[in-house]
Amino acid sequence: MLITSVQNKQVKEWKKLHERKYRYETKRFLIEGFHLLEEAFKTDQIFEVIIVEDGINYPSWVEEKNVIKVSEQVFKEISQTETPQGIAAVIEMKESAATEDKHVLLLDAIQDPGNLGTIIRTADAAGFSKVVLGMGTVDVYNDKVIRASQGSIFHIPIERAHLADEIAQLQQKGFSVWATTLEKAQNYRDITPNKKTAIILGNEGSGVDATLISLADQLVKIPIYGQAESLNVGIAAGILMYYIRN
């Protein structure tokens, strides 16, 4: 069977997965491109369906899944990239397994999908235990977040929570919670990280929310030696996570 009509019911449903609300209602999300599908396969994600454009070659493991072929026009309709590779999949959302956490990253209201994806990729590289997204942070299943994460959304547990609650829980478990801020903050290099450390990073424009700052154990900053006003939040996250991890 080959779906050739963009009016097809299934095509319309896949397109609805571009919307956050529909993703959470159905607990599914869309990924696209060979590299991401490979990462999803290697990390045992549950594939509801793999959507392949007619004429595209795919790896042999794909054949064991539920594959639906579509025309080029239909693929373009469901694709969210400028140069579609002709392969996509619908993946079921998973609850992340409970882990023994040591290093946790908390993200308060990160707005830019590229920033969030890159930060998740860096948290994965730095060997952090999990990433917790505050309510104001962009959705992790947004296509740009998934792409920028380069598959790291499948490698590291990602949770959504009210950060004030999360901070309290982490502190009960013996975590030292750092918040990044410019005022009354110490240079990060002057603080020796605890074995269990969590860091809160904030919105690109306005930084970490004042209530969350008041709950933190340590206020830290990365010094600016030149004339730049600030660092990009992804860069700040990278510097701090690698400092803590080492």
Add this chain to the structure above:
Amino acid sequence: MLITSVQNKQVKEWKKLHERKYRYETKRFLIEGFHLLEEAFKTDQIFEVIIVEDGINYPSWVEEKNVIKVSEQVFKEISQTETPQGIAAVIEMKESAATEDKHVLLLDAIQDPGNLGTIIRTADAAGFSKVVLGMGTVDVYNDKVIRASQGSIFHIPIERAHLADEIAQLQQKGFSVWATTLEKAQNYRDITPNKKTAIILGNEGSGVDATLISLADQLVKIPIYGQAESLNVGIAAGILMYYIRN
């Protein structure tokens, strides 16, 4: 005078500044938006002209410059942003003044304008002395580079050079030159930086060119503790520059 025609000769010339070749022929480039104009003013850049959309309010210092007003339609024509702020300027390129260099960043074939802009912003923040762009690196006067740098292109000397020559010159001046690579490289944290240190970072996909690696004094890597295949080049640059600066 108000320019209302997109066919106007001057409008066409401003648009030609979107092309790299024309920028270097005329030694001028275009910037856009209040924040960048403010940064250019604060750092004593030479304004050839400031282009203001009719009806837009501007800071008082603008009046002392050569201002040309244009219609909304004309401004859209010369703008390279999705939501134009209605203010732009043509700036003359400057030779960067010779400085006593201590920390130098060399960029070999960075392709993504957003990456380059963010790296320049981070080099500025980390107090690096200058950034040297290899021939394969995207043009610093590209509008996306300028925007992502958030004005840091006006704060830190940026040169264009053959990196092999630049490495030889730096080594003669007593610099230790680090190249980032995955093979035969040491963990950066195991190396104590020289007072004069330069780092080479490479292309997003293929890394630093093999010839340049062979010229370096130290091969360094940032360890990957998780399952990510690599770090984003901007994040790697941030971690290494702050490590060296401290």
